[in-house]
Amino acid sequence: xxxxxxxxxxxxxxxxxxxxxxxxxxxxxxxxxxxxxxxxxxxxxxxxxxxxxxxxxxxxxxxxxxxxxxxxxxxxxxxxxxxxxxxxxxxxxxxxxxxxxxxxxxxxxxxxxxxx
Numbered sequence: 001x002x003x004x005x006x007x008x009x010x011x012x013x014x015x016x017x018x019x020x021x022x023x024x025x026x027x028x029x030x031x032x033x034x035x036x037x038x039x040x041x042x043x044x045x046x047x048x049x050x051x052x053x054x055x056x057x058x059x060x061x062x063x064x065x066x067x068x069x070x071x072x073x074x075x076x077x078x079x080x081x082x083x084x085x086x087x088x089x090x091x092x093x094x095x096x097x098x099x100x101x102x103x104x105x106x107x108x109x110x111x112x113x114x115x116x
Contacts, residue, residue, distance in 0.1 A: 024087075024109040030080045032116050036062060037077045042108055045070035046092030054089040057082055062112070064088060070095065076112075086112040 030036040051071050053064045061081035067073045071092065080086065088110040098104060 022107060022109050024111050027076070027110050027112045029113045029115055030062075030086070032080055032083050032114055035077075035079050036112070037075065039067075040074050040076065040110075042072045042074065042090060042092065042106075044092070044098065044106060045072045045095040046106075047071070047095055050091075050093035052091045054091075056087045057084055060084075060086045062086060064090065076110075080112075080114045083114055083116055085114060088112070 027038055027040070048066075048071055051066065055062065055064070059081065060078075062076055062078035065075045065077070067075055074090075076088070089107060090110070091105070091107045094104045094106055098106075
């Protein structure tokens with residue numbers, strides 16, 4: 001009984017270590033009204049039906065396009081139309097196994113500074 005209480009307490013304590021704000025990855029800066037292009041990879045392969053992109057502002061002029069069947073290689077391209085930093089949230093459901101402390105639901109966050 002005492003062993004079970006210890007394991008449960010340790011699990012609760014460890015889960016607190018992994019909680020917190022999401023990490024935002026800075027991408028190369030963009031210039032207002034000039035073409036922008038970058039290739040990147042997500043951490044895991046994704047199912048196409050569960051791949052979502054949210055962009056703020058939504059009318060930024062940029063798009064995110066998967067370039068392979070695994071949805072883990074992406075192109076971010078377009079021409080920035082507003083002098084506001086662009087925030088991108090990519091959420092997806094992982095194909096295959098993940099690590100011990102990770103969920104099958106993943107979110108990755110990116111930011112692009114737009115300069116004049």
